Amino acid sequence: MSVSRPCPVVSGNFDHGWDRRHVCCAAPIHDLSARFPAVGIKKLPIDKSEWESYFDESGHLTKSRDFVSSNILERGLDPSVRSEAWKFLTGYYLWRSSHDERLAVDGKRRRNYEALCSMYDKIQPLLETQNRDFMEIRSFIKSDLSTLCIKDPQGIAIVDKEKLEKILLLSYVCNVEAEYQQGFHEMLLLFQLLVEKEHEIFWLFQFFLQKTEHSCVINIGVEKNLIMLKAVIAFMDPVFAKHLEGKGNQVVPSLFPWFCLFFQQVFKTIDDIWRLWEVFLTGLPCRNFQVIVAYTMLQMVRDDILKENMSGDDILLVRLVLELESLRIIPTAVKAHLLQKGVNLEAGKWVLMGRGK
Numbered sequence: 001m002s003v004s005r006p007c008p009v010v011s012g013n014f015d016h017g018w019d020r021r022h023v024c025c026a027a028p029i030h031d032l033s034a035r036f037p038a039v040g041i042k043k044l045p046i047d048k049s050e051w052e053s054y055f056d057e058s059g060h061l062t063k064s065r066d067f068v069s070s071n072i073l074e075r076g077l078d079p080s081v082r083s084e085a086w087k088f089l090t091g092y093y094l095w096r097s098s099h100d101e102r103l104a105v106d107g108k109r110r111r112n113y114e115a116l117c118s119m120y121d122k123i124q125p126l127l128e129t130q131n132r133d134f135m136e137i138r139s140f141i142k143s144d145l146s147t148l149c150i151k152d153p154q155g156i157a158i159v160d161k162e163k164l165e166k167i168l169l170l171s172y173v174c175n176v177e178a179e180y181q182q183g184f185h186e187m188l189l190l191f192q193l194l195v196e197k198e199h200e201i202f203w204l205f206q207f208f209l210q211k212t213e214h215s216c217v218i219n220i221g222v223e224k225n226l227i228m229l230k231a232v233i234a235f236m237d238p239v240f241a242k243h244l245e246g247k248g249n250q251v252v253p254s255l256f257p258w259f260c261l262f263f264q265q266v267f268k269t270i271d272d273i274w275r276l277w278e279v280f281l282t283g284l285p286c287r288n289f290q291v292i293v294a295y296t297m298l299q300m301v302r303d304d305i306l307k308e309n310m311s312g313d314d315i316l317l318v319r320l321v322l323e324l325e326s327l328r329i330i331p332t333a334v335k336a337h338l339l340q341k342g343v344n345l346e347a348g349k350w351v352l353m354g355r356g357k
């Protein structure tokens with residue numbers, strides 16, 4: 001049966017509204033941002049006016065993909081442009097497409113989605129009676145969705161659980177070799193909040209998973225990420241690595257929920273999660289940047305881990321005392337990457353490495 005379910009201890013929900021605020025711990029000595037005072041200086045994100053200036057009259061981008069991606073890494077996207085920009089970042093739209101070509105692509109994706117829904121409606125009775133895996137996965141999905149409860153500022157629930165269930169099941173039926181894993185329901189929710197049309201939600205989710213499967217899909221990339229994380233710790237902080245090794249071989253592997261849930265449980269706001277994910281989608285500043293992000297998170301609680309002699313499960317729980325913000329994590333992780341590569345930094349400046357280097 002194709003289903004993967006992480007440890008329940010980290011399978012939280014969005015039942016506390018838009019904000020995920022926790023008590024903030026004291027900054028540890030080995031927090032990389034302490035070495036670089038400029039970390040955390042906020043730069044204005046790309047707003048609607050600037051985004052529109054990137055296109056000519058026919059809708060072609062006049063800026064290079066690297067230019068746009070570098071600015072997204074350093075500054076982020078304003079909510080007013082995020083839904084459109086993500087269509088480029090995920091591959092929903094081609095970077096070199098015109099406005100008319102994008103209209104045609106959107107129409108084609110809508111028709112393809114409608115055809116998939118029609119196919120699913122026809123085979124659903126057969127799946128319900130003759131496919132045990134389908135029924136078990138539907139049960140898992142219903143159980144996961146029952147934990148979701150997110151409200152707008154007026155306190156009105158805004159989760160369309162029937163739509164989410166439909167898209168998750170359709171995603172599974174269209175690719176039975178892919179596993180449904182706990183956390184996909186929360187990932188999909190973020191796309192429902194990002195775009196309005198059902199076919200856009202479905203296809204953005206599919207493209208996102210294709211782009212990030214090397215990071216967040218359990219049987220494809222999570223184990224490799226854990227191996228790389230262990231190597232980064234050993235290279236960057238041998239003393240810390242020795243402590244973790246002394247706690248047994250399962251300390252770093254026990255952090256797998258960070259990757260398979262793609263850090264969505266450790267940031268205080270949904271906007272912070274979007275901000276981090278859009279950086280991952282750029283492919284900058286390096287491949288496997290998610291590993292550097294995980295290392296940076298560990299460094300933020302390093303002193304607590306050493307002082308309290310924590311094991312893997314304790315580390316997963318200590319994240320609750322962090323007040324993680326993408327404003328702080330992203331530039332600090334970029335500097336950790338550059339330190340690893342031996343790049344000489346000037347205070348207050350970013351030296352962005354090329355994609356995949």
